[in-house]
Amino acid sequence: MSQQLKQEITLLGGVGQLSTTLLGTGLFMIPAIAANIAGEWSLWAWILLLLAICPIALTFALMGRQYPNAGGTAYFVRQAFNSKMERSVAWLFLSVLPVGLPAAITLAGGFGKELLPSFLDYRYLAELITLALILALTLLGSKSSSQFQALIALSIFVLVAVFFWQGNISLDDIAMPSLNASAALPIGSALAVMFWCFVGIEAFSHMGEEFKNPQRDFPIAIVLGCFVAGFIYWACSVVILKFHAFEPNVASHSSIPWLSEQLLGNKLAVVITVIGYFACFASINLYTQSMIRLVWAQAREYRPTSAIARLSKRGVPTIAAYAVAAVLLFSISFGHLVNLDLELLVKLANSVFVMLYLLAMLSAFKLLTGFAKYLAGFSTLLCSIVFLCLGWSMLYAIIIFGLLMLPWEKWFVRK
Template identity: 20%
Template sequence: MAPFRAADLLRRKPVAQVEGEHPPEHLPRTIGLFQLTMLGVGATIGTGIFVALTTAVPAAGPAVILAFVLAGITAALTALCYAELASTIPVSGSSYSYAYATLGEFVAFIVGACLLLEYAVSASAIAVGWGQYLNEMLVDLVGWKMPDAIAKAPGAGGVFNLPAVVLVGSCMILLLRGVKESTTINAVLVVLKLLILAFFVIVAFSGFQARNLTPFMPMGLAGVGTAAGSIFFSYIGIDAVSTAGEEVKDPHRTLPLGIVLSLLIVTAIYILVALAAVGAQPWTAFAGQEAGLAVILRNLTGQAWTSLVLCVGAIVSIFSITLVVMYGQTRILYAMSRDGLLPKLFQRLDPRTRSPDLNTYVVAAFIAVLAAFVPLDVLMNLTSMGTLIAFAIVSLGVIILRRIQPDLPRGYKVPLYPVLPVASVAFCAYLVWKLPADTWLLFAVWVAGACAIYFGYSRKHSRLNG
C-alpha cells in the first residue's frame, strides 16, 4: 500500500501534457462542425421533450415553459465555460480532463464518476422512454401493445423492460462499427427528428387554447425550480460535444462553435414544443401520460396517423440520443484509463475501427441492466444531479485556469469574466438544491463507491504518481 500523501489529491496534470498526449493508438480526428453540432443536438433534444414532460408539467403547470428557460439559461452559462475550456484543452474526457488540469486529481476522479453516472442513468432513462413510444406505435398500427411484463421495469408494474434492452444492444452494434459511421448516421437521424418536432408544433398550435395556460404557475416559483432541476439532465448534450475533443477537426475553432450552436438550437426547440404542448392540452392531463406528445396529437386531431408519425419520430430521436450518450461514456472511460485511474484494458482500441470496443461492451451491459429493471422516475433526478455537479466544476475550472495560467492560448474566452462563470456555479447549485432528498442519498452512495476505488486503486496507479 502506497503511503498516503495529501498532495496526491491535489496534483494537477499540466495543460500542455493534457493536450499533447497522443499515444501510438490515438483517436483519429474525423468529426467536422456540422457533425459535432448534430452530436450535441442529438444528445439533447428528445429526453426533455419526448420523455420528461410527464414529470415536469405536473410539477410546474404551464410554467414548465419558464422551467425550460431557467434550465436553458443555466446551460447557456455553462456552455460558454465549456467553450473556453474545450478550445483550450481539446481532448477526450470533457469536464473530467478539465478538472484534472485545474482542480487536481481527486476532484477530477469524482467528476469522472459523476459523468459515468449521468451518462449511464440518462441513457437508461431515455431507453425506457423509447419503449413507451414503441408501444404507442404498435397501438396505432395493429391495435396491440406489448404486455407490461416485458415492457416495464419491476417498480413500474412489469418484470423486464425488453424494448429498452433491444435499443441499447442496437446502439452498441453501431458504435462497434466505428465513430465516423456513428456520427454520420446520427446527423441524419437528428435532421429527421427536427422535422418531426416541427410537425408536432404545427399540428399542436392548430389546437392551441389560451385557457390551458391558466393558472399559469399553480405550484409557484418552487414548482418551476423543481421542474427545471428534473429536466436539466436533457442538457447533457453540451458535455457529449466536448467528449469528442480528441476526434474533432480544428478543435480550437470547431469545439466552441459546436457547443454554442447546439445549445441555441436545442433551447429554442424545447421552449417552442413545450408551449405548443401545454397550449393543446390541460396541464393536469400530463401526469402519468406515457408517450405524451403522440397522445396529444391523437386526442387533438382524432386521427391515428398523426400519433403514428410522432411515434416514429420519437423512436428515431431517442435512438440517436442513446447512441451519443453511450459514445460519450466510452470516451470518458478511455481518458480515465489512459491517466492510470482505471485499469489499462479500458484504453485498448480495436485495430480496425480505432474505437474502444471493450468500453462499448461494458457500457452497454451496465445501461441495459438499469433500463431493464429500474423505473423511469427513479432515473431522471439522479442524472440531473451528476450533470449539474459536472457543469458547476467546469465553470470553477475556467476561473482557476485563468488564475494559474493566464497566458495560456485560448481559442475562445468567456465574456464578462468572472461574472458569468460565478453565475453558472450559482444557477447549478440552485437546481441541485431543488432535487429531492432520495436523489442526494443515491448520489452519496455512488460517490462513496468512487472514493473507495480512488483510494484503493487509482491513487497509486496514476501516471502522475511519483
C-alpha cells in the same frame, strides 16, 4: 497503432448530437409537465432556462476548446486539481452507468416494442435491440454516429414544424403572457423540472477530441445545440398550450402522440413512434459513447499498454465499448428481475450529473482567465443552487464522490 481518436465530427454533426441528446425523452414529457405546472407562464420559463443555461454552456465550450480531450470533465478536473480527483470524477460519472442508462433504455424500449411484430412485442427484447444498435453504431465510428443523430434532430424539427403548420399557430398563440408577482412560484416550480432538459452538455464534452476542428467547431456546436433544443422545446410548448395537451386533459407522456392524432390522424402514429424511439435512442447513444471514451481515456492515461486502451482500425475503443455494453446488459437484466423503481434511478443519476456540472465549473473557474473566469464563477453559483434544490437525492452523488476521494491506495499499500 495510434492512440488518438479520429477527428471526424463536423460542426453540423456536433450540433445534431448535442441537440438530440438534450431533447431525448424530454420532448415527449417535459413541455406538458411544465404547462401543467405553470400554464402559459411556462413559455417564459423556457426563455429563463435558456438564459440560465447559456453561461454553463459557454463555460463548457471554452473549456472544450482549450482542453479538447475524451476524458471530458474528469480531464478538466485533473488540469485544475490533481490526478486523484480526476479518477474520482471519472468513476463518479461511470456510477451513472448501472442506474441512469438502464432507465433511459427502458423508456426507449417502451417506444421500440410498438415497432416490433406482435409475437415479439416485449419491452425487454426492445431494450436488448436498442443496446445492440448502440454498440453497432459505436463500432462504426463517431462520424457515422454524429451524422445519424443529425438526421434525428432534423426529424424532430420537422415534426414540431408540422405541428405548427397543422395547428394554425398564429401571432396570438406565440404572444408572451404578461408577468406578475403570482407568476414567480409556478415558473420556479416549472424550472426545477425543466432543468433536466439541458442535462447532457457534460457528456458532450467527451467528444471534443473527435471534432475535425475542435478549436472552432466544438464551442459553436455547444451553443447552437443548446439554442436548437431550447427553441424546439419552446415551440412544442406553444402547440401543447393551444390545444391543452397536458394534465388533467392528457397524460404528460402521451401529449405528443395525442397531438399527432388530433392534427395528423392515426395514419402517422407509426411515424411518431419511430421519431419518439430514435429521440430517446439519440440521448442514450451519446451518453454511452461518452462513457466508452472516458473508460478508454483513463486506460490510455494510466494503463497505456492494456487491451482496453487500444483502438480498432476505425479508430474506435472496441474493448471499452464491449465492457460498457456488458455492464448495461447486466443492469437491464437485473432491473427486470427485481423490478427496480425507474423514477428512483433517474433521480439518483441526476444528482451525479449536477455534481459533474458543478465540478466542471469549479475547474473552469480555476483554469480560465479574464472574462471567462467570471463567467465560470457565475456558472458555479448557478450549479450550486440547482444542486441544493435536488433535496435528498443529492446525497447519492455526495456519498459516492466522498467514498472515491478516500485514500484507498494508501490504505491498501500499508496493508
